[in-house]
Amino acid sequence: MQAPKLPDNAPFDPAYRAWLNGYLAGLVSTGEGLELDIDGSAEPVATQPSPSTQDGVGSGEDIDLDEAAWHDMSLPLDDRMGLVAEDAPLHHHLMAAMAQQDCGQCGYDCKGYSAALSSGEETDPGLCVPGSAKTRKKVKALLETSATVNSATAPPAAEMPVMGYAKNHPYMARLKSVHQLNGQDSPKETVHAVIDLKGSGLEYSPGDSLGVYPRNSPGLVTGILSALNLDAQASIALKDGTYTAHEALSVLVDVTCPSDEALECLAQSATRPADREALEAIAEESLDDSPLDLYDILSRYPSARPDAAEILHRLNPLRPRLYSISSAYRQNRDEVHLTVAAVRYEAEGRQREGVASTFISDRATGKPLPIYFQKAHDFSLPDDDGRPIVMVGPGTGIAPFRAFLQERVHRQATGGAWLFFGNPHESTDFLYRDELEACMDEGVLTRLTTAFSRDGAEKVYVQDRLIEQAHDLWQWLEAGAHIYVCGDATQMAAAVHDAFIHIIQKEGKYEKADASDYLAALSKTGRYQRDIY
Known part of the structure; x- marks a missing residue:
């Protein structure tokens, strides 16, 4: 079904009209919330309010914090802070100070982390990894200058978490094996790690992450x-x-x-x-x-x-590191798999190592390993197995999509699956190549598009391949496809985001701002999900 569009003379300002067009497209894709009028036009069953442009519209608690104007990673921190009403609750200010990516590396989403800090449930103000020093200092300053904890909006006290499902209650597992995924002479060092869960009773879902407590070198x-x-x-x-x-x-x-x-x-x-x-x-x-x-x-x-x-x-506590899980529980009930890039480099005349990555790759095999599972924040397969999915995961970003494909085998999913994967060289860096080609042969993976950036005269990345496939991708979007992106937040994810805006603009005949709103609407309806770090 073609997504309906409001006419240009509809009585809305251009930004809201574009937002509504995107929202209607999302509703059509899910088949929910629309009724066809007698003339065939689509109308929402319930009206959708315009996104708030300022904090504090109505009472301080009437706004949806996920929809607040300052919940926008594209805005500089100072601009976000300026959009929060001075008399807004503490957790509004705290959330505005965060990186806004809802990446889950803090163990929450941004809203959950701000509420936990505000209530005193969480005492570590330095967990916002993408936010870096500027965010950390702002969060600390807000907490120090706050006269009282906003107990009126504090969440209820949490029950004692089950061991293995919370960072403060890890399960002591064992690393069974580690093997190299890259070929000889590769510029990268990526390992596949298998962790033993036998007898633990722990379960996980595709899209979840695993927290690992490392040891220093x-x-x-x-x-x-x-x-x-x-x-x-x-x-x-x-x-x-x-x-x-x-x-x-x-x-x-x-x-x-x-x-x-x-x-x-x-x-x-x-x-x-x-x-x-x-x-x-x-x-x-x-x-x-x-x-x-x-x-x-x-x-x-x-x-x-x-x-x-x-x-x-x-000194800061040695915090756990979160990794996207690269296995499906239903096919690996006694194990959990990780895809880990071992970080090694030279600086200041000394060899340096990533704390957790080299601990896993070099020193943890056969030893006790404290772990915990973190449920995915809006990063999961569609409930309808007939829905097509598009997965973009260069490098170790392929991890959750390996889990997705294993899960779809178990569920006998019928929707198409298209994977975009990139790395430097095809000969040495085509991670899980045999598995992916087997998925193609078995029809579990419908299309596989690769970008090996160092194999040609010009560097080609996954975002370039997306644009090359613009026409077909638009057809998948129109058919209700869900988009998933996993990997680096600072460069890859931003470039892929821009590529999808370009595709929607070009193939859907939208203005750039309208295409951006269309993609935002897909995000709101759960059809555009990102696991970025």
């Missing part, structure tokens, strides 16, 4: 102990108990990116004025975009030697 821990002239077995009293120095540095604190508070502590302890001034400047800027770790700082500024317990107390 032993070499880095040893270097820090030496720089602090600290015995590995020395007792360190922290707020939740007493540990050996080696235990604390290995599993409790983040030593790869010293917190602003830790840098301030180091600056205050420095006996040389030059060291103090340099550390104060670093603390002001933060180390979020710097390769410097605690060992670098201690080596570079030798006069900064605070009490060991004090510096460890000021």
Whole structure:
């Protein structure tokens, strides 16, 4: 069914008319909420209010925070903050300060995280990973200047979570095996990790993520102990108990990116004025975009030697890392699979390693591994197995789509499935190639479009392939296809988003702003979902 459009002379401003056109397209795709008038035109059963342009319309709690004007990742932080009414509840301000991506890396969506901070249920203000230092500082400032906790809107106290389903109650699993996915001489190092769940009773769904508690690199821990002239077995009293120095540095604190508070502590302890001034400047800027770790700082500024317990107390906790699950529970009831890119690089004359990625790839096999499952935030297969799906997942972004395809085999899904996958080289970086080609042969995967960026004279990425397939993709959209995107938020996801706007604009004959609203409406109806990080 062709999506209806409002005529250009409809009594609405252009932006709202475009939004309604997109909304109607979403409703037509789901077959819900529309009745055909006698002349064949489509009308909504219930009217949809215009998205609010300001916070605080009506009472402070009348607005839908997911629809608030400031819940827009394209707006700079200062602009988002300016859209929140001064007398709005604390959690409105907190949510506006966040990265707005609803990526789930904090363990919530943005609305849930802001509510948990506001109520005091969550005490860590530094969980917004995409938000980086600017968001973290704004959130901390809001919490510090708030006179009272907004208990009127605080969520009810949560029940004790089941072990394995909450970050504070992990399940102790075991890493069964790790094997390399890339071929020899590949510029990347991607591993497939299999974690044993036998006897755990834990279940998961396609689109869910797995939280993994890592350990810091032993070499880095040893270097820090030496720089602090600290015995590995020395007792360190922290707020939740007493540990050996080696235990604390290995599993409790983040030593790869010293917190602003830790840098301030180091600056205050420095006996040389030059060291103090340099550390104060670093603390002001933060180390979020710097390769410097605690060992670098201690080596570079030798006069900064605070009490060991004090510096460890000021470091951020070593937080779990979230990975998109690359297996379907119904086909792997005793296991959960991950697709992990091992991070290694050189900086400041030293080899660096990703904390969790190299822990999984190098050191965790056969050992206890604390894990927990995090349910997907709006990233799941359609209930109707006859719905076509379009999946865009370059690199490790393929992970949830491997799970999707396994689940669709179990459910005998009949809707088409189209995967766009990209990586540098076909010969070494075509992850799960045999599995994907088998899915094509069996009809589980209808179309497979690849973009190997370094194999030709010009670099070609998944967004380029999307635009090349614009006509067919538009036909899939018109047939009700659901779009899924998984991977890097800063570059790939933004480029793919723009590519879909271009496709809708070109093939649907929309103005650019209208095409953007059309895509936003698909998102609101659950037909455009992203798992980005």
